[in-house]
Amino acid sequence: MTTEVFKPTKVQKKALELLSSGTKHILLFGGSRSGKTTVLVMAIIFRACRYPGSRHLICRFRAKDARSSVLHETLIPWLNKTIGAKNYKANVHDGLITLWNGSEIWIGGLGDKEQVDRILGHEYVTIYFNEVSQISYSAITTAYSRLAMKVEGCKNKFFYDCNPCSPMHWAYKVFIRKIEPRTDEKLNKPELYASEVLNPMDNAENLDEDYISDILDNMPEKQRARFRDGLWVKPEGSVYEKFEESMILTRDQLPEEFDRFTGGQDFGLHIAAVKVGWVGETVYVVADFGGFNITTKTSVEQQQAKNWYDDCFVTYCDPAGGERIQEVPGGVKANNSVDAGIDYIIAKIERGQFFVCKDCTGVLGEIWDYSRDENNQIVKVNDHYMDAMRYAIFSAATSGVVMG
Structure with missing residues (x-):
């Protein structure tokens, strides 16, 4: 990764520092197009280059969404910019990127049994859960056992990101309240869990100048709170709105x-x-x-x-x-x-x-x-x-x- 190619904003630099710390579980949350996915993908590219032969997983609820929003829109473009197209091979059908140094980046979904059996049949040094508002806690914890690959000098890490949802979601309980979502008891090791907020305003220099003022500012109140301000609120269109x-x-x-x-x-x-x-x-x-x-x-x-x-x-x-x-x-x-x-x-x-x-x-x-x-x-x-x-x-x- 070179600073001439990837120029992180001030908040993105802070997130990258957190990602390189000793914390094992790291959540980046905030509004729409705030650069969360880019930061986490860049961290994975760096780790894959730094540790030859290492294996990394990027997963979402649906594999097709992971391929569309992460593989095609973020991962491949940044691989081309940072290491060059000649230094990796992409098997899009299988969701596999193989780097020149033998490192692998796998992309898949946790909502399909065939996909789950395939991607969880390997061990990894990094597992990145993209848009965890769509992934159940049981699916997350099932994948935990696969962060077991041993590569000298590399600390195994879990990355997460999401647009905030309701305060009852497991991610809010784990990363904000620091409690076990199934029992509401305090986490045994809360120091292993950290989070950072990235909002569109923090990434304004990389957005169309009217994206925030014309689109985000004019959303309905709850959508604006989530996608502009990065707040944990009930989503717009909640079916059981009157449940209190x-x-x-x-x-x-x-x-x-x-x-x-x-x-x-x-x-x-x-x-x-x-x-x-x-x-x-x-x-x-x-x-x-x-x-x-x-x-x-x-x-x-x-x-x-x-x-x-x-x-x-x-x-x-x-x-x-x-x-x-x-x-x-x-x-x-x-x-x-x-x-x-x-x-x-x-x-x-x-x-x-x-x-x-x-x-x-x-x-x-x-x-x-x-x-x-x-x-x-x-x-x-x-x-x-x-x-x-x-x-x-x-x-x-x-x-x-x-x-x-």
Whole structure:
């Protein structure tokens, strides 16, 4: 890397200093086009050049997004500028860059099983999670074991970046509040986690002069807070906009007895289960469970170990689950009417008939970021617990199936 080619801004220099420090986990967050991805990609290029034969991973939720926004728009252009096109080979189909010194930079996604098995079949000295607002904590922690490559003189590091989302997101809890997102207990080694804010104003010299004034300044309030000011807020178009912190209960605040229980099960690479207790027409999300890249059988076994099925109840499952539904105790097909199910839960929230136990970190980690796009379509990212919760509640209200 040469300063004649890459001229970091003052804030980017500060971020680069943090990246070269002894801190193991580093998050760069802030507004749109603030240079976060460029800084992290440059750090990886430097590490790959500095340590021959080293291996580095850049991953996002979807592999196609990683290839588009990171590989083509950032990594390859900066490789051409810094080391020259003759000094690396790009296998775009496989998402692999091989440098002249034997170092490798892999690009992939954590939302597809085939991709996961391929990229997590190697060990790395750097793992960079791009746009972690779209990646579940279970997927992140599954990848942790792959930061195991040993290269003399090289400190293994995790890099992260994102546009901020809600304060309930795991990244805010880990890097800002320094707590374990699944338990809300203090991190064992908070000194291993550091963050730096990069906003568009800090990168103004590299942007079109009207980008901030004409585009970011004119966004709706919440989008402006996120994409211009780098603040952690509920996103625009939040589906459960009226869900408030007063609806989050500690376990000892839950009813002592419930009239019945129902369950919801979402399948896929990110498996998620939600257990709901009913008192009359009021619903309480009392437990959740999730896993990344595990089988349904393993999921059920782990739930049984947590006494999940001590109560006899119906579990409404993703209708696309096929034979996997039979592996779930009390499993039946759910009513997957998305909009009707969402409207039903919104009505529960508005009537004061909806509560979530504080222990349900999967549900709470998704509920405020569950949103619609500009076309009013549900954003299909980090919605596994939301699907399972909808199955458990709406299917119970419409199916008439009762157990126990």
